[in-house]
């Protein structure tokens with residue numbers, strides 16, 4: 308009897324819950340909710356309903372870009388031994404703008420956040436209440452220490468020069484950010500309306516959040532282009548990221564990309580291929596892929612749902628990615644000479660620099676042939692990285708592969 312009583316009470320409770328969940332009476336005043344300005348709520352909030360997306364995002368580098376070193380010192384991948392660091396820096400000699408024994412090397416306790424872990428790591432410290440990038444950088448592949456902006460590191464605030472691409476919900480006026488790293492709302496927009504709506508209000512839910520897959524191609528790819536880009540903000544002086552931009556908006560209003568034509572010889576080659584890193588959008592925009600609607604997410608996943616883990620989050624690994632679409636290939640010219648299928652080696656040569664020159668791939672997808680370098684020696688080509696050891700003369704290589 309008692310059990311039946313409990314069961315029926317429980318049943319009533321469940322039915323009441325379902326009714327509530329069906330929207331009969333959600334107890335939420337939707338109008339009031341939607342009339343408030345949208346705010347950032349943070350990924351912990353999204354996690355409650357999208358656990359799989361959260362977990363898979365946690366598997367990607369986006370979530371690990373900026374880490375809180377005060378909460379967890381293990382995010383520092385280098386050994387912070389000041390003597391060793393100064394010894395390494397001294398090897399750089401005149402390349403340093405401040406002598407190795409004078410450069411500020413933070414004590415490990417002073418490091419508030421780390422930036423990066425794949426190619427290099429920077430360290431964020433506070434000076435006079437403002438966050439700056441400390442002037443020593445650790446390069447992962449070579450296990451070396453190099454200087455970073457050593458002469459003017461405390462003139463360029465981290466939030467202004469880096470913040471919006473490495474943290475989510477940056478507020479320059481208040482000097483704050485909502486979440487370290489590239490979080491859900493960096494790509495989906497402010498989520499306070501969406502998150503507060505009841506689960507059952509499916510259509511309202513969809514209308515209150517940005518799903519890049521439902522945007523037009525040009526606007527969708529700009530979500531990635533808001534960070535995988537280099538240039539200057541149009542709305543806030545001296546900011547290096549598109550302040551004011553939100554996913555779903557047109558990026559060009561907030562940002563002007565850099566180019567060789569505009570005088571940026573440091574980050575772009577004379578043929579407008581990228582020399583600097585985080586410029587994939589600039590490269591890609593010049594490609595036939597851009598014209599044909601093959602975008603970042605055609606080749607990369609951002610949620611690793613149902614995907615095997617791959618280097619650089621490509622949907623298939625390495626050059627296999629190209630075969631997803633290019634099944635019929637002409638077997639003439641350069642394609643005829645090579646017995647292998649290293650598409651990336653020729654069409655995405657590593658000519659850009661993150662930590663060390665040549666660690667990052669070109670995204671123009673156009674092959675740079677020996678003639679490009681012969682005509683202008685400062686322009687690299689796709690062939691030398693493999694053919695240098697044979698001491699191949701560029702002109703011979705050009706003639707053998709592309710006979711006049």
Ligand code: HEC
Pocket residue numbers: 348349350352353354355356357491492495497498499501502503504505506507509512513514516517518521
């Ligand atoms: C209370 C639960 C809940 C929370 C919290 C929540 N969502 Fe959702 N979300 C949903 C539901 C339900 C849908 C609709 C599913 C469907 O389309 O069938 C949805 C849909 C989405 C979509 C797809 C929209 C579309 O039009 O296809 C995205 C993107 C999304 N959520 C992102 C987020 C982000 C980012 C956050 C955190 C800021 C978040 N969600 C927080 C429940 C939630």
Ligand code: HEC
Pocket residue numbers: 350353354357360361362364369489490491492493494495518519520604608609610
């Ligand atoms: C780097 C950008 C980026 C980040 C960060 C990101 N998303 Fe997405 N999300 C996308 C894109 C792009 C799509 C469109 C589908 C696709 O291409 O995978 C998407 C789709 C979705 C969808 C719709 C269902 C689906 O899989 O298509 C949901 C829900 C979602 N994301 C939730 C989240 C949540 C929750 C987080 C944080 C834990 C998050 N996203 C972080 C870019 C991002």
Ligand code: HEC
Pocket residue numbers: 368369371372373423424425426471472473474489493494519530531532533534535603604607608609618619620621
């Ligand atoms: C808010 C800035 C931001 C946005 C928006 C953004 N990214 Fe990123 N992305 C980054 C940063 C920063 C890294 C480097 C993370 C690291 O190395 O820790 C990165 C890394 C990557 C990587 C390399 C991952 C690896 O394992 O090497 C890929 C691929 C990528 N992003 C694709 C995308 C795509 C596709 C989109 C759009 C759907 C996108 N990103 C949107 C900032 C962003």
Ligand code: HEC
Pocket residue numbers: 422423424425426427428429440465468469470471472473533534535536537538547548549584585586587661667
């Ligand atoms: C316009 C956006 C943008 C700005 C501004 C920006 N970055 Fe980045 N950064 C990225 C993206 C995107 C990546 C990953 C893709 C790449 O490196 O090609 C990245 C990569 C990095 C990495 C390497 C991550 C790794 O895992 O190896 C470090 C370190 C870094 N940035 C530090 C900084 C610092 C310090 C600043 C400010 C002085 C800054 N970035 C300014 C977008 C930006």
Ligand code: HEC
Pocket residue numbers: 528531532535587588591596601602603604605606607618619621624625626628651655666667668669670
């Ligand atoms: C046609 C396919 C394709 C498209 C389109 C594409 N990528 Fe890539 N991307 C790749 C491949 C392949 C790699 C190298 C994978 C590897 O390391 O094996 C790569 C590497 C990267 C990396 C890691 C750094 C590097 O260059 O080694 C980042 C970051 C990245 N892509 C971002 C983007 C962004 C942002 C877009 C859109 C503007 C984009 N990609 C468009 C195929 C593509």
Ligand code: HEC
Pocket residue numbers: 595596599601605606626628629630631632633650651654655672673
């Ligand atoms: C999602 C499909 C897709 C993927 C993946 C893809 N491509 Fe493409 N690619 C296209 C389309 C569509 C075109 C334009 C039509 C054509 O020329 O086949 C194109 C064009 C090209 C062109 C220019 C052809 C010309 O006419 O000059 C090159 C080069 C190229 N792709 C190389 C690559 C390489 C290298 C990869 C792998 C990193 C790759 N593509 C991955 C779809 C794709």
Ligand code: HEC
Pocket residue numbers: 626629630633636637640641642645647648649650651652653654672673674675676
């Ligand atoms: C030895 C260098 C080399 C390799 C390896 C290579 N390509 Fe090419 N590819 C070229 C050259 C050179 C061209 C001429 C057009 C250009 O400059 O982009 C070309 C042209 C193309 C084109 C456009 C012409 C056409 O109709 O086929 C596509 C698409 C393409 N390659 C895809 C691929 C794919 C996919 C792979 C991997 C299976 C690959 N390539 C491997 C050098 C190479």
Ligand code: HEC
Pocket residue numbers: 641644645646647649652653674675676677689690691692693694704705707708
């Ligand atoms: C990923 C490495 C790689 C790249 C990139 C590459 N090659 Fe090769 N190349 C080879 C290898 C290995 C061979 C030997 C034949 C084979 O195994 O296919 C070869 C053979 C050749 C040959 C035949 C004669 C000889 O020296 O053995 C020519 C000519 C040639 N390559 C030209 C080029 C040109 C031009 C480019 C740039 C557009 C290029 N290669 C890019 C690796 C590469």
